[in-house]
Amino acid sequence: MDLDVFTLFPEWFDWFVAQRHVRNVLDAGTRLRAVDLREHTPLRGGRVDDTPFGGGAGMVIRVDVVDSALQAHYGTDPVTLRSSRRVIALSPSGRLFDDALAAELADEPALTILCGRYEGFDERIIEHFVTDTVSIGRYVLSGGELAAMVLCDAVLRKLPGALGHSESAVEESFSDALDGNPEYPHYTRPASYRGWPVPEVLLSGDHGRIRRWRTERSAARGAGARPADGVGPPSAP
């Protein structure tokens, strides 16, 4: 996969690409580049934003700045770029990011991610350069960088080579393997701690029983049978 993140803070991604699971996928051939939106700005002094037409607080990222950054990086008109790769603008009001979208994006050969700042993007950027707007939740962050890392992390860990042998992205919360349900509970040593025993079935060595128990527990969590797990509906007051 070829992943480009356009941002005003490319150095934030130095830390991200140094993390082991990200390094693993990069070593296996995926490319992740953080591209500075300021680098090709046509405005003086590295400026990228301007005041909103119609008034109001805050600054807006200019369409000519994003046009120049995309043109310079891809050598093509950004209006046509989106027919060859998904171009995602991060926005609090975009399509909510979930495991299904992560899996969909993990199948793409190339992704471009635009990180907003200030009041966000001039709407013409969304209308003419972008294929998707994506939100990582219904709250407002100061910028798209953390959202981009969330998206990249969830997508990259689905790619071959991201996880070690002892980890698996196949049978995880919300995966097809669990019928879209949350994952079952895990336990490890000690088998009993402060009088809290591990469920007997997990110590039985009976793999059929263990599998059935896990499937039931996962389905029960999905049905909200145990709100205390934090994945069901809120408990009644």
Ligand SMILES: C[S@@+](CC[C@H](N)C(=O)[O-])C[C@H]1O[C@@H](n2cnc3c(N)ncnc32)[C@H](O)[C@@H]1O
């Ligand atoms: C301060 S926010 C802009 C908020 C915008 N004025 C609004 O009310 O929707 C600046 C940038 O952070 C990013 N951002 C903030 N919250 C986000 C979220 N929940 N999901 C994805 N991106 C987000 C977006 O790229 C956005 O353009």
